[in-house]
Amino acid sequence: MSQSETEKPVSPVDCAAWRVSVAPMMDWTDRHCRYFHRLLSPHARLYTEMVTSAALVHGNRMHLLRHSAFEQPVALQLGGSEPAELAQAARFGEDAGYVEINLNVGCPSDRVQSGRFGACLMREPALVADCVAAMRAAVRIPVTVKCRIGVDEQDEYHDLQQFAARMVDAGVEVLIVHARKAWLQGLSPKENREIPPLNYARVHALKKDFPQLCVVINGGITSETAVTEHLAQVDGVMLGRAAYHDPYVLARVEHALYGEPLPERDAVIERMLPYIEAELAQGTALKHITRHLLGLYQGLPGARGFRRVLSERSHHNDAGLDVIRAALEQRHALRAAA
Secondary structure, rough: OOHHHHHOOOOOOOOOOOOOOEEEOOOOOHHHHHHHHHHHHOOOEOOOEOEEHHHHHOOOOHHHHHOHHHHOOOOEEOOOOOOHHHHHHHHHHHHOOOOOEEEEEOOOOHHHHHHOHHHHHHHHHHHHHHHHHHHHHHHOOEEEEEEOOOOOOOOOHHHHHHHHHHHHHHHOEEEEEEEEEEEEOOOOOOHHHHOOOOOOHHHHHHHHHHOOOOEEEOEEEEEEOOOOOOOOOOOEEEEHHHHOOOOOOHHHHHHHOOOOOOOOOOHHHHHHHHHHHHHHOOOOOOOHOOOOOOOOOOOOOOHHHHHHHHHHHHOOOOOOHHHHHHHHHHHHHHHOOO
């Protein structure tokens, strides 16, 4: 049976859906973070933290897949290298309401490598293609790939070209490219996000060589100006750490790209409160939510006081909305005194 006969029918993707997105980031982009980011960015495509296919197939998938409709559009990022297992995990993701399945071929951590997934898979494009084909046959939603521009000594544009060509042949319509290569040995995951030099031109060239492919660029992009400049060369921009440490950049990008009015930061917090109250009632600890809010006032008078109150008081067992109110009051007092 041919691949075309086994795949479920999928409508062609609209690249505009990937115009701006927030990267999947381990320990950061959980459901609380995504809810907060959605308040700042009505249009951005949001991604889960990476979830391994094995965890979904053999673990508590109801917990791992939990999210709210308010987060949509939200994509599920999977890690794995076993086609049948990834296909099953992709089905679980589609059934849970995610709008996209993304395969992680970019994470360089030792733990990920030991599981034979992440950036080390760039050395095995045939296996990645098999994984993509299996997932595409299992779901109707888009199956995308997030990769690096290279890995270790495999660091020529030709290598990236060949990888992209293999992905296109497997049916990939959206390729998200972190514009740094990965060193599988010798650098920590943090160092891999900072030390290998950025090469945006290589990603821009990929779009020219594969005009039929939706190319999304990721890595070191920190401002709405940079987003706009990249969009002249590629289809989409994925923000990573900037969206976490300075989340208001998402609002500035919304304003630049879609004309959305810039929201008052205090108003964003107020809109977050009903969600926090509901989560507290279900037993969620306040600290699990407020850690994502720390950067909202980045660069403004009183930001340090806001962060200090949240950091010092949110970890208490009885911490509630009063902690957030106190943090806002501290910020206002410091701003007035500045």
